[in-house]
Amino acid sequence: MSARSAAPALSPAGTRVFQQLVRSGDASRTALARDTGLTPGAITRAVRPLLEAGLLLETGDRASTDGALGRPATMVTVQAGAHQVIGVKVTADELFGVVSDLRCRVLDEATVPVGDHGPEAIIDLIVGLVDRLRTGRPEVGSIGLAVSGDVDAATGHVGYSPFLGWRDVPLGAEVARRTGLATTVENDVRALLTGERWYGVGRGISSLALVTVGTGIGCALLVNGQVVHGGFGVAGEVGHVLVDPEGPLCHCGNRGCVEAIAGSAGILERMGQAGFEGLGIGDVAELARSGQPDAVRVLAEAGRAVGTGIATIANLVGAEHIVITGEAIGSSPSDAHADEQDYDVMDPHVRSAFEQRAFGSAARAAIELRPLRFVDWARGAAACAVEDFVTHYGRS
Numbered sequence: 365m366s367a368r369s370a371a372p373a374l375s376p377a378g379t380r381v382f383q384q385l386v387r388s389g390d391a392s393r394t395a396l397a398r399d400t401g402l403t404p405g406a407i408t409r410a411v412r413p414l415l416e417a418g419l420l421l422e423t424g425d426r427a428s429t430d431g432a433l434g435r436p437a438t439m440v441t442v443q444a445g446a447h448q449v450i451g452v453k454v455t456a457d458e459l460f461g462v463v464s465d466l467r468c469r470v471l472d473e474a475t476v477p478v479g480d481h482g483p484e485a486i487i488d489l490i491v492g493l494v495d496r497l498r499t500g501r502p503e504v505g506s507i508g509l510a511v512s513g514d515v516d517a518a519t520g521h522v523g524y525s526p527f528l529g530w531r532d533v534p535l536g537a538e539v540a541r542r543t544g545l546a547t548t549v550e551n552d553v554r555a556l557l558t559g560e561r562w563y564g565v566g567r568g569i570s571s572l573a574l575v576t577v578g579t580g581i582g583c584a585l586l587v588n589g590q591v592v593h594g595g596f597g598v599a600g601e602v603g604h605v606l607v608d609p610e611g612p613l614c615h616c617g618n619r620g621c622v623e624a625i626a627g628s629a630g631i632l633e634r635m636g637q638a639g640f641e642g643l644g645i646g647d648v649a650e651l652a653r654s655g656q657p658d659a660v661r662v663l664a665e666a667g668r669a670v671g672t673g674i675a676t677i678a679n680l681v682g683a684e685h686i687v688i689t690g691e692a693i694g695s696s697p698s699d700a701h702a703d704e705q706d707y708d709v710m711d712p713h714v715r716s717a718f719e720q721r722a723f724g725s726a727a728r729a730a731i732e733l734r735p736l737r738f739v740d741w742a743r744g745a746a747a748c749a750v751e752d753f754v755t756h757y758g759r760s
């Protein structure tokens with residue numbers, strides 16, 4: 365987007381080798397040739413500019429051996445700290461930032477509370493957080509930002525972010541201009557999936573649906589090994605799958621969407637209608653655990669709505685693995701350490717609705733409910749910056 369390095373651009377083969385190495389950490393030249401389908405000569409040409417730039421290191425003293433002759437293998441290792449990135453998850457309540465290396469290992473983290481939601485105010489906060497995190501770290505060379513809503517990763521534009529109240533904000537260009545660092549912007553759930561695909565639950569899986577349950581219901585899809593972006597930055601909108609045509613109004617203007625039933629606001633509104641005003645989402649989970657019938661019913665409906673939504677996704681794209689996460693039941697957005705026990709309330713209802721609605725073999729998808737820490741979101745944003753750096757290395 366701007367301010368990239370002046371290094372010579374990698375060939376397509378070079379980019380493939382660099383991607384392979386960033387994901388694996390190190391590899392012998394033989395393994396690189398095998399995994400990329402390139403000749404040994406092409407591997408040599410591919411790694412040379414990266415060795416010269418200090419991003420790779422070659423060693424021949426690894427204990428493992430290369431082939432049947434028992435020669436020492438020439439290992440190529442990523443110098444993961446040589447290029448560092450800052451990942452920032454933007455929410456309506458706070459910014460959560462991390463510094464990571466090329467292997468997405470978190471080196472530092474910081475949060476900033478958000479007051480004014482206007483783009484100018486939040487961009488000021490992002491720039492301040494970036495300045496704080498990059499102090500004393502000359503290796504920091506790029507930024508990844510994760511924002512909920514309709515985000516065009518190709519241009520860095522935020523088209524529509526309902527929870528921030530943003531429309532058409534040139535976020536990437538503005539942060540790049542203010543910081544002088546290449547800046548990538550991605551939808552927050554797709555950013556999370558990008559991180560999980562490389563370093564988390566998505567490793568080795570070619571089709572995965574990642575569903576986040578909380579203020580909104582988000583979803584990102586990995587299909588045939590590719591993160592699905594959709595034609596206009598919208599894909600996998602499980603939150604607006606129709607569950608009940610007579611159901612509650614959704615902020616999108618429709619009625620009975622998954623999000624209207626299972627989003628935090630919908631849950632609290634229906635508890636209010638039952639006479640329970642002023643609760644937090646954690647209070648509802650506590651009431652349900654103690655057997656309070658309204659809380660049990662409202663959370664059961666929420667779980668069934670999520671289960672129906674993910675069955676729809678599974679029926680459409682055939683996900684082999686479905687991960688449900690998010691601040692969900694019982695964790696406020698500012699709680700960086702979601703309580704795993706909070707998921708027990710929804711889990712059986714999600715699973716039973718999924719089993720009922722999934723068609724045929726789609727029901728074989730493994731469903732995993734798990735807590736999510738905000739550091740994971742920020743790390744996902746960092747993973748997008750790493751991916752962008754590796755993919756566009758040397759190109760302006």
Ligand SMILES: [Zn+2]
Pocket residue numbers: 603604614615616617618621623624
């Ligand atoms: Zn809706």
